[in-house]
Amino acid sequence: MPMQTTDKTDAVKSMLSGENSEGSDGSESSDTVEWDPWDPPHPPCPTLPPTASLMSQVEMVKQHHFQVLAVVAASRATNIIAPDRTPQEVRRKFSEICSELADILEKDSVRRFLNLYRRNMRIMGWGLVITSQTMDFIVSYNALRCAKVVLEGKAPKLCQIRANPNYMTSYGYFPLHQAAEKFSVDMIKLLLCYGASANLRTSGQKVIEGLLPLHVAIENTCMHKYLEDNLLTDRKLKQVDLDFIYKLIHLLCLPEMKIFLDTTRLLADNTDNIVDELWNYIKEGRLVHAAILLLAAQRKIRTCASSNRNISCNLNGFDIIRDRVTGSIVSIEREGRGLTSGKNSKAHKQLEEKRKFFHNSLMLIFVISKTGEALDEYIQSHSEVSHQEVLEGVSSILDDHGFAPTGKGISIGDLECRPYDCKASNSVPKCNYEDSGTTKAVGESPNLNVKAKKAVGKQIQSRRELEQTRKMFFPHWRSVLTSRYTVKVFPFYAPMMEREDLSNLHMAGGTENGLKDKWCSPVGVSLLGKPPQLTSTSYQSRTRRLFGTAALTLLKTLKRA
Numbered sequence: 001m002p003m004q005t006t007d008k009t010d011a012v013k014s015m016l017s018g019e020n021s022e023g024s025d026g027s028e029s030s031d032t033v034e035w036d037p038w039d040p041p042h043p044p045c046p047t048l049p050p051t052a053s054l055m056s057q058v059e060m061v062k063q064h065h066f067q068v069l070a071v072v073a074a075s076r077a078t079n080i081i082a083p084d085r086t087p088q089e090v091r092r093k094f095s096e097i098c099s100e101l102a103d104i105l106e107k108d109s110v111r112r113f114l115n116l117y118r119r120n121m122r123i124m125g126w127g128l129v130i131t132s133q134t135m136d137f138i139v140s141y142n143a144l145r146c147a148k149v150v151l152e153g154k155a156p157k158l159c160q161i162r163a164n165p166n167y168m169t170s171y172g173y174f175p176l177h178q179a180a181e182k183f184s185v186d187m188i189k190l191l192l193c194y195g196a197s198a199n200l201r202t203s204g205q206k207v208i209e210g211l212l213p214l215h216v217a218i219e220n221t222c223m224h225k226y227l228e229d230n231l232l233t234d235r236k237l238k239q240v241d242l243d244f245i246y247k248l249i250h251l252l253c254l255p256e257m258k259i260f261l262d263t264t265r266l267l268a269d270n271t272d273n274i275v276d277e278l279w280n281y282i283k284e285g286r287l288v289h290a291a292i293l294l295l296a297a298q299r300k301i302r303t304c305a306s307s308n309r310n311i312s313c314n315l316n317g318f319d320i321i322r323d324r325v326t327g328s329i330v331s332i333e334r335e336g337r338g339l340t341s342g343k344n345s346k347a348h349k350q351l352e353e354k355r356k357f358f359h360n361s362l363m364l365i366f367v368i369s370k371t372g373e374a375l376d377e378y379i380q381s382h383s384e385v386s387h388q389e390v391l392e393g394v395s396s397i398l399d400d401h402g403f404a405p406t407g408k409g410i411s412i413g414d415l416e417c418r419p420y421d422c423k424a425s426n427s428v429p430k431c432n433y434e435d436s437g438t439t440k441a442v443g444e445s446p447n448l449n450v451k452a453k454k455a456v457g458k459q460i461q462s463r464r465e466l467e468q469t470r471k472m473f474f475p476h477w478r479s480v481l482t483s484r485y486t487v488k489v490f491p492f493y494a495p496m497m498e499r500e501d502l503s504n505l506h507m508a509g510g511t512e513n514g515l516k517d518k519w520c521s522p523v524g525v526s527l528l529g530k531p532p533q534l535t536s537t538s539y540q541s542r543t544r545r546l547f548g549t550a551a552l553t554l555l556k557t558l559k560r561a
Contacts, residue, residue, distance in 0.1 A: 037079030038127070043067045073128040073160065077153070080200065082168035086131045091170060093123050094133050101134075105141035108463070113146045114157040121159070130163035133170065138163075139178040142187055142463050151194040165196035172204030173211070173481060176267075180213040181220065181481045183263045183470055186462075188213075198270040206484055214267040214277065218292050219480040221260040225473045226251050229416040231288060243410075245364050246398065248291050250410055253375060253394045254417070255383050256473055259466065261296045268297035274304055275317040279324055282361045291364055298372030318369040325362045329355060370401045388412055419472035422493045 035041060046064055048057045097120050104112045117124050124134045130150050138147050149155050153162020165175050176196045179187040192198070202211040211219075221227075230251055252261065268274055274297055281289040294301065301317035315323070332355045339348055368375075374397045382393065391410060398404065470476065477490050478498070490499050 037075050037081060038085050040071055040075035043071060069128065076127060076129040077162050077164045078195065079164075080166045080168075080197070081129075081132075081164055082200075082203065083172075084132050084168055084170040086126055086133060086170065090123060090126050090131065091133055094131070097123060098137065101137060102141065105138060105143040105146060108141075108143040108145045110145050110149050110155075113143075113149070114155055118157045121161075125158075125161045128161060129167065130158075130161060132164075132167040132175075135163045135165075135167065135175055136169045136171075136178055139175045139184075139187055139191075140182065142182055142184045142466065144186055144190060144463075147187065147190055151190070165191045165194050166200060168200075168203070170206075172207035172209075173202045173216075174200045174213070176200070176213040177202060177211065177216050177481055180216040180263060180267060181479055182466075183217070183220075183259050183474070184466060185259070185262050185266055188263065188266050192266075192270055198267055199272050202481075208480060208483060211480065212267075212271060212277070214264065214271045214293075216479075216481050217260070217264045217267050218281075218289050220474060221257075221264060221292050222286075222288050223475050223478055224257065224260060225419060225475070226254065226256065226415075226417055227288060229418070241360070242363060242403070245291075245360065245367060246403070247410055247414070248288065248364075249295070249367070249371075249375070249398070250391055250394050251415070252291065252295055253379055254387060254390055255385060256417075256419070256469070258379060258383055259469060260474075261292070261379065264292055264296035268293065269300055274300055275320050278317070278321055282321070282325060282358075283328070285357060287357070287360060287364065290361065291368070294365065294368040295372060295375065298368055298376060302369075302372075318365060322362065322365055322369075325358050325365065329358045329362070332358070367398070367403055371397055371403070374401070387415070387417060420475070420493045422468075422471045422491065 043064065046060050048060060052060075097116065101113075101116060101124075104116060124131060135147075135150065138150065147163075150158070150163040151165060153160060168174055169178075174196070176188065176191050176198060179191055198213050200212070201209070203209050231248065251257065271277065274293075278290060278293050278297075278301070281293060301321075304317045332351055336348065336351045336355070339345070339351070375394065378393055378397060382390065385393075391412065395410070471491075475494065475498075477488060477494055
């Protein structure tokens with residue numbers, strides 16, 4: 001990735017304004033010149049009066065040196081830094097303290113964290129900023145108190161060093177991607193409060209490129225066990241089937257889906273061009289992805305417009321996306337009439353498959369546009385109800401708006417709702433996830449405010465519940481954010497078939513380059529678009545650097561498994 005450049009931030013401008021106000025020659029403002037945020041323009045050196053004493057001159061030089069350090073520190077803590085500037089040697093030494101740091105972050109102890117930082121300042125902080133590796137570790141453990149301390153940078157033991165919420169890691173993603181990976185609404189709010197951008201994309205060879213934090217949340221939500229168990233059998237829609245759409249909506253409204261939808265909603269609210277992102281999912285054939293985004297972000301979609309300036313500003317997001325889908329259907333109809341081959345030809349069947357898919361998409365958009373507000377209100381107010389009550393409540397909402405299944409409807413017996421068989425810790429209260437029992441949407445802080453001081457509280461129990469919920473329903477070993485890691489660690493409850501598939505891929509000589517494009521599924525092929533499970537090409541080809549990275553990743557994963 002090319003080195004990130006930017007205009008001066010307000011923090012740097014304020015430090016330089018006093019120096020640059022004098023002696024301006026009226027030339028083009030330096031604010032419009034791109035510069036490396038890691039090495040910003042320094043304040044001009046002061047003119048030493050010839051009559052000043054030696055001590056006065058030394059003091060002026062010291063003051064200028066401190067000004068330079070302040071400008072550099074402010075720039076590195078407030079601008080987008082990409083790629084990671086931490087030296088490899090510093091990252092390697094981090095592995096020596098990561099075990100102790102993991103224990104500290106598990107308890108989210110600020111006192112112990114600051115003591116560890118004091119002893120390892122050159123490892124956890126480098127270049128006048130908290131290293132991206134340290135921040136990534138904090139976010140991965142959902143350590144809210146420690147995250148707030150390093151983002152503020154006011155603790156005396158930090159020596160005025162703070163963390164940058166927009167500092168890319170050596171893996172090619174930003175802290176907000178990691179928070180989305182953890183489905184931690186609290187951490188996302190905290191990062192956003194301190195200036196994290198939801199519009200930064202992944203980059204580099206260690207990660208699928210071009211992913212927004214929103215993409216990470218949606219892609220991983222599609223792997224929710226309920227969705228995979230109930231929808232993977234419907235990989236192709238052979239007809240315009242309302243029942244499939246109703247089934248999908250009912251599943252998304254279950255309490256066990258709430259933290260996943262809450263994460264998606266929060267990220268969508270802070271992501272630009274949300275209508276365009278929705279359209280990308282639809283035109284790529286990802287109906288489930290589109291449904292998640294439609295339901296979670298329906299309030300923003302109603303009020304936002306497209307980035308296309310040629311579109312009337314009077315249209316809301318639902319109108320815009322409906323027009324695009326309708327236009328695609330019309331184009332397919334025209335293309336079909338121009339085909340010279342018969343109806344049984346491959347080209348004709350592909351067009352028919354696309355047409356049916358877009359018809360399903362149009363119906364999904366129509367249903368959510370009419371019922372989205374009522375469904376969202378129901379989800380927020382029914383976080384601890386039985387599956388039977390959810391089915392009845394959602395069916396009632398759909399029926400009130402004029403939608404009803406064409407067949408016998410949906411019953412508990414039609415749904416496969418079993419979490420992964422991971423054993424919960426004794427300190428974590430177990431929820432009854434029986435199909436007809438009472439369920440609870442755990443992992444959220446009910447009265448959380450966006451302000452940072454309210455985003456951090458005594459949430460140790462909630463953090464554990466969130467992690468347990470994530471393990472029970474999300475196959476983290478298949479996460480889209482870590483799909484290119486060179487080491488895969490499977491928990492004991494992971495399906496044996498997935499381990500065998502990965503082993504067979506490795507034995508067959510599968511490569512990352514050959515599979516990297518499979519993340520994008522073509523129209524009509526996959527509704528879920530499961531990300532690929534990648535492994536290294538060969539042990540002989542691993543470099544020493546990648547081995548160190550893989551070892552650290554393995555250690556982190558084992559600690560959290």
